[in-house]
Amino acid sequence: MSPDNEAMADASTTLEREVTVENQFGIHARPAALLVKTASRFACEILLEKNGVQVNAKSIMGLLTLEGHHGAKLRILATGVDASEAIAAIVDLFERKFHEG
Amino acid sequence: MMRRPAETPRITVEEFFEAGHGSLELSWEANAENAVGREISEVALNRPGLALAGFLRYFAYRRIQVLGLAEMSYMNSLSPEERVQRYRILRNVPAVVLSRGRRMPLYVRKTTAELGIPIMRTRLVTGHFMNAATVLLQNLSSPRIRVPGTMIEINGIGVLLEGEPGIGKSEIALALIKRGHSLVADDVTSLTRDSTGAIQASAVEITREHMEIRGLGIIHVPRIFGVSSIRGDMRLDLIIRMRKQTREEGDIDRTGLDTTTRNVLGVEVPLVTVPVAAGRDLTNVVEVAALNQRLKQMGHDSARELDERLKKVLSRKENRRES
Structure with a gap:
């Protein structure tokens, strides 16, 4: 994401970021709950995408159906006023392996 | 969607x-x-x-x-x-x-x-x-898509509940299950068009039979409510879109005369938008919406029938006044 992109972020722009699932068991119930908790702090719409399937990052059941195993590549799509903050917070979760190594 | x-x-x-x-x-x-x-x-x-x-x-x-x-x-x-x-x-x-x-x-x-x-x-x-x-x-x-929404079967009518996360889809589904209706899928529903042109809904395999209730977490529905509380797949008859109540409700239908539909995989599916407000028992509303849809499928359109009757009565009165 270029700084230009970020500056343009408004209610209608969708910001995107790629992430890789790094924790051993992938997105199971606990990481899914953490993701929902984090995503729900933001007003923007946040979607997670894997192999063309998109789910709402504020839905536990949605995240579980993604089957985000270790090593899976996902795309985060955020649309709304606080989209860039939301993406930063979610990327941080992935990078910290959902605090479970 | x-x-x-x-x-x-x-x-x-x-x-x-x-x-x-x-x-x-x-x-x-x-x-x-x-x-x-x-x-x-x-x-x-x-x-x-x-x-x-x-x-x-x-x-x-x-x-x-x-x-x-x-x-x-x-x-x-x-x-x-x-x-x-x-x-x-x-x-x-x-x-x-x-x-x-x-x-x-x-x-x-x-x-x-x-x-x-x-x-x-x-x-x-x-x-x-x-x-x-x-x-x-x-x-x-057959073409298949995954949509956000909770799918339930209400007296033989397949209803997809839609609305942003946290609006209460799963809670309504839970209340409907307690009344004897069946859950097809919670929060994520897989839709496909079958060879007869109907849209069939089912759960995504990995989360089938489970739902998430805020405050409780993930529950296994048939283990709590019995096997009749779930259903493998169901035809999609009606989409109910739940929306937070706002001042402007220009697009909320108060008569039921205008039928709105949404195109799902090339099939027009009836769509009802229901405003969500504090204290409103949406379980009843959803249940009645399903029954009303069933009536329509059987050829009775209550809103239209009442309107026809009104028009007849009103024109009779007008004629009497004129004569």
Whole structure:
């Protein structure tokens, strides 16, 4: 994401970021709950995408159906006023392996 | 609701086997390893009797070939050299299925091993297999999308509840389950268009039978409420969109006279928008919306019928005044 992109972020722009699932068991119930908790702090719409399937990052059941195993590549799509903050917070979760190594 | 165009999926022999080995009683006879990634370029079945007899024009070689009693008996009537020759016409087919649990004669085994065609056998009789496999192939090849929303069956009507996370879809589903209705899918619903043109809804396999209730976490529905509380799949009859109540409600229908629909995989599905406000019992509203939809499907449109009656009464009164 270029700084230009970020500056343009408004209610209608969708910001995107790629992430890789790094924790051993992938997105199971606990990481899914953490993701929902984090995503729900933001007003923007946040979607997670894997192999063309998109789910709402504020839905536990949605995240579980993604089957985000270790090593899976996902795309985060955020649309709304606080989209860039939301993406930063979610990327941080992935990078910290959902605090479970 | 739909963010991506639905694609008609490519189907491989491996996928066909995986999906059908239970219901079609399939097992591998030969060359299973070649099934991986081997595409069924025409999603249908063919009985290659005519082709084996030598009439090769119109041979539907892109389809899965089914060898039944007739084909096998015919081949057995030929000389060994001729059989091998005839079997070679199958070299480009995606796969071969032997019906009635028949094993391959040795000469077929040799020829096909050479040709590398995946061969399955089914315990079903040919006719039954053809019917069941055709349905399965159609289901596999029909376009499928995954949508956010909770799917429930209410007195035989399939309802998809839509609304942003946290609006209370799962809570309403829970209340409906307690009233004896059945959950199809919580929060994420898989939709496909079947061969009759109806939209069929089901859960995504990995989360099937589960739902998430805020404050409780993930629950297993049939273990708490019994087997009648869930349903594998259900036709989609009605979409109910739940929306937070705002001042402006210009688009909320107060009469029920205007039918709104949403295009789902090319099919127009009735859509009702329901405002969510504190203290409003939406379980009742959703239940009645489903029953009202059922009435409509039976040919009764209450809003329209009342409106017709009103118009009749009003015009009578006007006539009386004039006369």
